[in-house]
């Protein structure tokens with residue numbers, strides 16, 4: 259899904275990235291045990307950005323579910339696998355956050371990366387149509403963490419590509435919804451083997467496209483590719499004004 263070009267920060271609260279991060283650190287709430295249960299490795303929990311307000315890794319994004327944050331959770335549906343603990347708010351942070359110590363919630367993290375599946379033709383088509391997340395008019399969002407089964411990961415790259423596009427038309431379906439839906443894909447699998455999901459998929463759009471987004475997700479869930487999804491939680495969010 260997302261390539262490096264999509265790395266614009268997902269401004270959730272109108273604060274600057276730095277004040278966003280600092281403000282968020284003060285009110286982030288996650289149970290230590292729960293964080294461990296979700297496989298948040300302490301080695302990955304960097305604290306403040308290194309210098310000058312720049313994140314340690316500009317491709318790293320952290321999603322924190324809790325009682326505060328720039329996005330209000332309007333629904334949380336477990337599609338398959340274990341649910342996530344119910345939270346009221348989600349904050350999207352560019353970079354890492356310190357380990358929160360109190361309250362209930364979760365932390366998920368992932369990195370944007372290069373494309374694995376796109377052909378040149380598809381890449382060009384995507385670049386011509388897509389928008390980056392964070393448009394001021396996009397007051398609706400979806401955060402859909404996804405894990406794929408061991409059977410998927412045992413396939414070779416060409417076998418995965420065939421399932422992903424030739425059989426499932428993931429890109430062909432998705433292209434129809436651009437630029438109304440903006441997307442950013444975060445990979446978790448290479449951070450640590452114990453990450454609870456393989457991907458954190460993030461989308462934003464204005465209210466008028468909320469029904470279209472439902473259609474898109476429904477179409478993808480009917481595909482061969484989705485038979486390999488063994489954990490999926492669909493969180494729908496509305497920007498806190």
Ligand code: HEM
Pocket residue numbers: 259260372373374375376384402404406428429431432433435436439440441443457459474475478
């Ligand atoms: C908005 C329209 C969409 C477009 C244009 C789109 C496009 C893409 C593209 C091009 C990739 C492959 C990137 C690569 O080459 O590695 C991808 C991957 C992915 N997309 Fe989408 N997508 C869309 C919607 C969705 C939705 C709604 C979901 C979730 C419900 C989703 C979940 C994923 C996942 C999990 C991957 C990673 C697959 C893997 O590496 O195994 N996408 N998407």
